[in-house]
Structure formats: structure tokens, C-alpha cells
Amino acid sequence: NQQRNHFDAVLEVGCGTGGYTQELLRDITANRYTLNDLCNHIQLESLPNNSTHFQFIEGDAEEIDLGSEYDLITSASTIQWFVRPDAFVHKCHSMLKPDGLLILNTFGCDNLIEVKQTTGSGLSYYTIDAIKQWFESYFENVQIQEEKIKLTFDSPRDVLKHIKLTGVNALNSSAQRWSKQHLENFNTEYVSLFATDKGVTLTYHPIYIVASGKKI
Incomplete structure (x- = not known):
């Protein structure tokens, strides 16, 4: 597929302090860029100013209205915290334009496995097959890749x-x-x-x- 570098409307879920935001904006441009997190820890004025209109929506991405008609929805290392990540994928489907793109990452069952085995506690992660099924339920084209570091x-x-x-x-x-x-x-x-x-x-x-x- 031809790489897309410009988007009309972008939604980033779980933006934190903006580390991923800064990286992404080196590779893409956007007319409108909406950021979301539980609390506002990002300085919008510190983001690259290339005629993009930024806005921040505070709240739980699983629960609140995040808008619609996005060309790109993206999230870095966030959905593993969600109660129903599968339902969030459905929500993303409803917020995207027909030709929209969903790009995100999460973590698999061996993430921080040493800590979990030592303490007996930690997050419960989903298998890659389960994660793939969430996306294939709502999208025709799904590329999924894992690595262990x-x-x-x-x-x-x-x-x-x-x-x-x-x-x-x-x-x-x-x-x-x-x-x-x-x-x-x-x-x-x-x-x-x-x-x-x-x-x-x-x-x-x-x-x-x-x-x-x-x-x-």
C-alpha cells in the first residue's frame, strides 16, 4: 500500500506526556490532531507547529465521546490497561472514516513475565490470536506482528x-x-x-x- 503521510483528522489515545506524539509528527502531517488521556500531562504549545489544530480531550477512552470521522486513530502501549480492549476496537471502527487507518500496539502474554512469575501478580495479557480476532471482526486488512525483547x-x-x-x-x-x-x-x-x-x-x-x- 502507498504510504500515507498526510491526514485530515487524527486521534491519539493515551498520549501521556507526548513522546509518541512527537515521534509521529516527524513522519506525518495533519489538519486536526486530537489527543486523549485520563489526565492532561501534555503541553500542546510544545508540539511541532505545522498549521495543525490540536485539541485535548480528557477522560477514559473506553467511556467518553471522542468524536468521529477520523482518518487515523493511533495509540501506543495503552489498550492493555483497558477493561474491554475488544470493545474499544469496535469503538475505533465506528469513529473511523471508511478509508481510515488504525495503528496501535499492545503487549503479549510474555510481557514482563519475569516479574509476574516472581511476584505472582501483574497485568493479564491476551494472546496474539485473540487480539487478531478483535481486529479481523471489523477490518478487512489486518497486519499484526510481535517481537520479544x-x-x-x-x-x-x-x-x-x-x-x-x-x-x-x-x-x-x-x-x-x-x-x-x-x-x-x-x-x-x-x-x-x-x-x-x-x-x-x-x-x-x-x-x-x-x-x-x-x-x-
């Missing part, structure tokens, strides 16, 4: 620092109040399960989806 850290404590810095929030809120004994137990268990000769591992399992050709 294994990082190495010196210690489990460095893993925790990394997770905190990246805002992944893979641990439940009680983990923020771990006692010294909790941390020691985590460290011991993590090393016993995931130590290599170079340190300890942490796995990311991103899944990338591009969907087009709305089914009626």
Missing part, C-alpha cells in the same frame, strides 16, 4: 528501578510499600529464576497492529 540488568533492584522510570507500573500498588524483607525475597527469587552469566533478564513482548478497510 530481552533486556539484561545487573540485579533485580535495577529491574525495579527500570520499571519505575519507564512508568510501566507492572507491579501492583502494594509493591510500592514493600518492606526490606519483601525486597530481599524478590531479589533472591528473581536471581534463582532468571539469572544469566551477564545478569538478570526482563522481557518485553510488544504486538503491533495496522488495520484498514472497515467492514460494514
Whole structure:
């Protein structure tokens, strides 16, 4: 397919502080660009000013009215937090123009698997087959790709620092109040399960989806 670089109306869901927004606007232009997140942490005036009209809609993307008639809906690392990501895909279908494009990523079952196996808690992720089915229910053309990225850290404590810095929030809120004994137990268990000769591992399992050709 011919690459599209200009869009009339774009919706970005889960924009955060705008890191993905900045990257995307290096590759595309838009007449109107709508950003959404639970809270407003983005400075619209800091975004590239190329005659694009920006607006921010605050609220839960699963619940609120985000408008319609979009040429592009996109989201980076957001829908894994949703209660019904499958229903959100349906919502995107209804918000897109007939020739609209849906581009997003989420994470698969092996995402941060080391932390989940060590602590016994973490997000529940969907299989790539389940995710593919959501999109194929509403779109004629679905491209889906996954990869597994294994990082190495010196210690489990460095893993925790990394997770905190990246805002992944893979641990439940009680983990923020771990006692010294909790941390020691985590460290011991993590090393016993995931130590290599170079340190300890942490796995990311991103899944990338591009969907087009709305089914009626």
C-alpha cells in the first residue's frame, strides 16, 4: 500500500506526556490532531507547529465521546490497561472514516513475565490470536506482528528501578510499600529464576497492529 503521510483528522489515545506524539509528527502531517488521556500531562504549545489544530480531550477512552470521522486513530502501549480492549476496537471502527487507518500496539502474554512469575501478580495479557480476532471482526486488512525483547540488568533492584522510570507500573500498588524483607525475597527469587552469566533478564513482548478497510 502507498504510504500515507498526510491526514485530515487524527486521534491519539493515551498520549501521556507526548513522546509518541512527537515521534509521529516527524513522519506525518495533519489538519486536526486530537489527543486523549485520563489526565492532561501534555503541553500542546510544545508540539511541532505545522498549521495543525490540536485539541485535548480528557477522560477514559473506553467511556467518553471522542468524536468521529477520523482518518487515523493511533495509540501506543495503552489498550492493555483497558477493561474491554475488544470493545474499544469496535469503538475505533465506528469513529473511523471508511478509508481510515488504525495503528496501535499492545503487549503479549510474555510481557514482563519475569516479574509476574516472581511476584505472582501483574497485568493479564491476551494472546496474539485473540487480539487478531478483535481486529479481523471489523477490518478487512489486518497486519499484526510481535517481537520479544530481552533486556539484561545487573540485579533485580535495577529491574525495579527500570520499571519505575519507564512508568510501566507492572507491579501492583502494594509493591510500592514493600518492606526490606519483601525486597530481599524478590531479589533472591528473581536471581534463582532468571539469572544469566551477564545478569538478570526482563522481557518485553510488544504486538503491533495496522488495520484498514472497515467492514460494514
